[in-house]
Amino acid sequence: MKFVNEFRNPKLVQALIKKVREYSSTPIKLMEVCGTHTVAISKSGLRQVIPNSITLLSGPGCPVCVTSHRDLDRAITLASIPNVIITTFGDMMKVPGSFSSLSKEKASGKDIRVVYSTLDALKIAEENRDKRIIFLGVGFETSAPTVGQAIIEARRRNLKNFFVFSALKTMPLVLKALIDLGEVNFQGYILPGHVSVIIGVKPYQFLSRDYGMPGVIAGFEPLDVLQTILMLVEMIEKGEPEIKIQYKRAVSPEGNLIAQELLKKVFEPSDADWRGIGVIPETGLKIAENYGDFDAERIFKVETPEPVEPKGCRCGEVLRGLIFPYQCGLFAKACTPESPVGPCMVSSEGACAAYYRYNKL
Amino acid sequence: MCLGIPAKVIEINGYMAEVEIGGTRREASLQLVPDAKVGDFVLIHTGYAIQKIDEKEAEETLELLKQLGESNGSGE
Numbered sequence: 041m042k043f044v045n046e047f048r049n050p051k052l053v054q055a056l057i058k059k060v061r062e063y064s065s066t067p068i069k070l071m072e073v074c075g076t077h078t079v080a081i082s083k084s085g086l087r088q089v090i091p092n093s094i095t096l097l098s099g100p101g102c103p104v105c106v107t108s109h110r111d112l113d114r115a116i117t118l119a120s121i122p123n124v125i126i127t128t129f130g131d132m133m134k135v136p137g138s139f140s141s142l143s144k145e146k147a148s149g150k151d152i153r154v155v156y157s158t159l160d161a162l163k164i165a166e167e168n169r170d171k172r173i174i175f176l177g178v179g180f181e182t183s184a185p186t187v188g189q190a191i192i193e194a195r196r197r198n199l200k201n202f203f204v205f206s207a208l209k210t211m212p213l214v215l216k217a218l219i220d221l222g223e224v225n226f227q228g229y230i231l232p233g234h235v236s237v238i239i240g241v242k243p244y245q246f247l248s249r250d251y252g253m254p255g256v257i258a259g260f261e262p263l264d265v266l267q268t269i270l271m272l273v274e275m276i277e278k279g280e281p282e283i284k285i286q287y288k289r290a291v292s293p294e295g296n297l298i299a300q301e302l303l304k305k306v307f308e309p310s311d312a313d314w315r316g317i318g319v320i321p322e323t324g325l326k327i328a329e330n331y332g333d334f335d336a337e338r339i340f341k342v343e344t345p346e347p348v349e350p351k352g353c354r355c356g357e358v359l360r361g362l363i364f365p366y367q368c369g370l371f372a373k374a375c376t377p378e379s380p381v382g383p384c385m386v387s388s389e390g391a392c393a394a395y396y397r398y399n400k401l
Numbered sequence: 402m403c404l405g406i407p408a409k410v411i412e413i414n415g416y417m418a419e420v421e422i423g424g425t426r427r428e429a430s431l432q433l434v435p436d437a438k439v440g441d442f443v444l445i446h447t448g449y450a451i452q453k454i455d456e457k458e459a460e461e462t463l464e465l466l467k468q469l470g471e472s473n474g475s476g477e
């Protein structure tokens with residue numbers, strides 16, 4: 041595939057690995073924020089071949105994983121409303137909530153459908169005018185515009201039976217929260233490439249300016265990741281922190297302005313509850329007043345009991361970069377992708393799932 | 402969930418496009434990248450193009466990577 045294979049060129053990968061070895065003198069820790077990076081790095085085998093002096097920590101960038109137990113319970117409860125069809129990305133299905141999961145609800149006869157795109161959810165709404173279709177909006181800035189676009193489209197097509205439950209979140213301020221927590225000492229961020237396609241560079245600039253934390257917006261192929269590591273090592277060794285773009289073929293400094301406008305129009309910033317971290321102000325995307333008739337939260341007021349977190353699951357610590365998945369006592373024992381205890385093992389982008397598949401010790 | 406897959410725009414019908422991803426054809430919305438044209442490469446995320454891929458930047462990145470690779474072992 042064009043723009044993929046070139047960035048996997050094995051000879052060049054070897055040369056760059058050598059280069060990283062030469063360059064890195066002092067031990068450093070870098071955090072790969074994005075779940076897609078976690079998987080890409082594990083899958084390509086890079087985790088094993090980069091020098092020991094460089095530690096890659098996983099971060100809070102798996103949308104399903106950071107969805108709080110309360111939000112999860114509410115999403116699952118929505119499925120019990122009569123005459124409702126729940127539409128969701130597949131990753132959400134098996135995540136165990138306090139009392140049930142979407143797949144258990146589906147097995148018990150609820151109408152829950154996995155869609156590939158919000159376009160599919162709209163189609164279902166159009167074909168089932170007598171039903172109410174709720175799309176579970178889980179994701180970051182990459183996905184949020186596709187959810188916003190669906191809402192605009194629903195209004196244009198006069199679809200009064202389409203609703204969105206928004207647990208959408210935004211990235212930059214959680215990166216600040218992690219530094220403020222001060223639990224993990226890391227020296228640089230590998231920043232999420234596809235979130236940045238939308239938001240550009242500016243929202244991250246406080247990291248280097250106010251915190252002296254360098255960051256590189258990275259692509260997802262092995263050569264992208266290696267070049268990113270080199271760029272970070274260089275900034276760290278020179279003591280010149282900046283926010284740079286490695287993934288220039290897709291990320292422009294200003295980002296996708298049309299998508300940004302759309303987000304401003306359809307959503308407003310709100311508090312968001314992050315698993316393992318707690319409530320972070322202004323990191324959620326609530327549906328704006330003007331589009332309130334599409335807001336599942338306003339229309340269907342679901343009450344859920346106090347959430348019950350899975351016992352022994354350390355997913356929250358994994359998401360803060362505090363522990364590696366294999367440091368959780370349940371990893372690969374009581375908790376496997378077939379019978380997951382926590383969301384980090386369910387989502388294809390969860391660090392526990394990625395380590396289980398590719399880096400099981 | 403933040404996957405983005407490179408695809409080539411084959412045909413445009415209104416705001417929808419037929420795109421080719423590694424030999425297979427799919428439908429994608431161009432609403433977030435309205436200036437995409439036939440022949441352009443775009444990144445597809447869950448059925449929507451989210452950005453055009455800049456071929457020139459891709460080449461420059463590759464060139465830089467090659468130089469980095471070649472500068473290896475300069476000390477023999």
Ligand code: SF4
Nearest residue numbers: 354355368375382392
């Ligand atoms: S291995 Fe399972 S139980 Fe342990 S932290 Fe990961 S998801 Fe939670």
